[in-house]
Amino acid sequence: MIMSIINTKVLPFNATAYQNGETVEVSEADLLGKWSIVFFYPADFTFVCPTELGDLADHYAQLQEMGVEVYSVSTDTHFTHKAWHDTSETIGKITYPMIGDPTGAITRNFDVMIEEEGLALRGTFVINPEGEIKVAEIHDLGIGRSAVELVRKVQAAQHIAANPGEVCPAAWTPGADTLAPSLDLVGKI
Template sequence: MLTVGDKFPTFDLATVPGGPEGLKGAFTQTSDTSNAGKWKVVFFWPKDFTFVCPTEIVAFGKLAGEFADRDTVVYGVSIDSEFVHLNWRLHHEDLKSLEIPMLADIKRELSSACGVLAHDAGVALRATFVVDPEGIIRHVSVNDLSVGRNPQEVLRIVDALQSDELCPCNWNKGDEFLKV
C-alpha cells in the first residue's frame, strides 16, 4: 500500500460530476492532472448501493465547501462504473444533492496502484489519501469494510498539514501550535 511520502499514482477515470451537472448524465474525465496546484482528498469506498458507503459519501459532500475553502478538492472513487454511480445518485435521496465527483475505477487500476484493493472481496477498502499540490501523499488511512470513516477528521488533518506547523493531539484550526 502506498504511504506518506509516496507519489500518488497517475490516473484518468470516467466521472459523474458533483452538483446538478452530475444528475444530467454528462460524464467527464478526472485525472491526476485535474485541479493542478490544489490539495486533493481521494477516498475509496467498496461498492455503490450499499449501506455504510452513502453515509460517508454524503458526509464528505456536506463538507465540500469547507474543503474548497482550503483549496482542496475531494474525489470519491469506487470500482463501479459511471453508469452505476449515476443510477445511484438518481435513486438515493441523500446523493441527489452530492457536491463531489464520483470516479469510476472499473478496471481497478487506481485502487490496485494505491494498494487498497481487498483481493478477497475484489473491491476497494475504505481508504483515504490526502495529497499535496505536488502529488505527494501526506496522509493515508484505511478502515475495515464494515467501519465508516470521519470526514470531519480528514478536514482537521488537511488543516494541520496546510499549517506547516507542529500540531499536537486533537489540534483544531485556531488552536496553538507546539513551540520547540
C-alpha cells in the same frame, strides 16, 4: 508498504467520473496545484457508504473554501454512479466527482483493493498540491469514517505546509498554538 505511500507521488491514472449530470475525465494531473482528498468505498447501492459519502457531501462547501477537491472512487462504472445518483436521496446531494474504476487500476495504485472481492477498502488519502500523499487512513469494511476529523487533518497538513518552522501537536485545530522545534527544547517537554 504504507511507507511507500506516505510522501510518494500519486501514480498516473486515467478515469471517467460522473459529476452533476456530466461525464468528466480525471487524471493524476488534475490533482496538482491544490489539496485533494481521494475517498475509496466498496460499492454503489450498498449500506454504510451512502452515509459516509453524504457526510462528506455536507462538508464539501467547507472543503472547497479551503481549496480542497474531493474525489470518491469505487470499482463500479460511472454509468452505475449516475444510476445511483438518480435513485438515492443521500447520493443525489453529491456534487464532487464520482470516479468509476472498473479495472481497479486506481484502487491498486493506492493499495486498497480487496483482491478476493474486487472491491475497495475504506481508504482515505490527503494529497498536497505537489501530488504527494501526506495522510493515509484505512478502515476494515464495517467501520465508518468521520468527515469532521478528516477536515481537521487537512487543516493541520495545510498549516504545516504553510509554516515550515512549526509542527502541530496532538489534536490541534486552527487557532491553537503550534510548536517550533529547537535543540533547547530537548528534554523540556
